[in-house]
Amino acid sequence: DSGVTQTPKHLITATGQRVTLRCSPRSGDLSVYWYQQSLDQGLQFLIHYYNGEERAKGNILERFSAQQFPDLHSELNLSSLELGDSALYFCASSGLSTGTDTQYFGPGTRLTVL
């Protein structure tokens, strides 16, 4: 158990809908990273928050957004969903925002868009 929690575990929805994925980092960790894992694109970095502030964006679509709240949990919002958005979404947390710190991954949310 990494100490990172993600809810829900599974999500099935229809095209055009909007969903929210939730991530709670390990106790004391300030950084939250979001990743998407799909068969064709592999694991891709989406966005990084540190202590409530956005630090960096990766391959995140404009239809996707995220935020980190004062209690440090983070939410990833996916809107106008398309079939191609079906994937596993992971969040990871780390204590700092440096390149040497280990990122601990949650169990993921599997999103299926029908």
Next chain:
Amino acid sequence: GDSVTQMEGPVTLSEEAFLTINCTYTATGYPSLFWYVQYPGEGLQLLLKATKADDKGSNKGFEATYRKETTSFHLEKGSVQVSDSAVYFCALINRGGADGLTFGKGTHLIIQP
């Protein structure tokens, strides 16, 4: 941009065989390098890491050495077990960690008894 290349597999070995999974990278600056493992239906777990050239990361019998001259971070284990069957990801992080991990495509390892 940064990139990681690794053999995709599947790689099938017999129990107690020697394992090597190759990983090479392209990056500006001085990245930190990682191997993560993903068991079926689970998230990624850190297996080992190295943060500077010539560092050797090791854990659970696995080891990898950060080779700057060959831009490589090959994963090795002397004697694999059935329980090592999983997908292994090589990854790097750069720019002080802001940009998140860049992953290879993963290597599916199957160990047969």
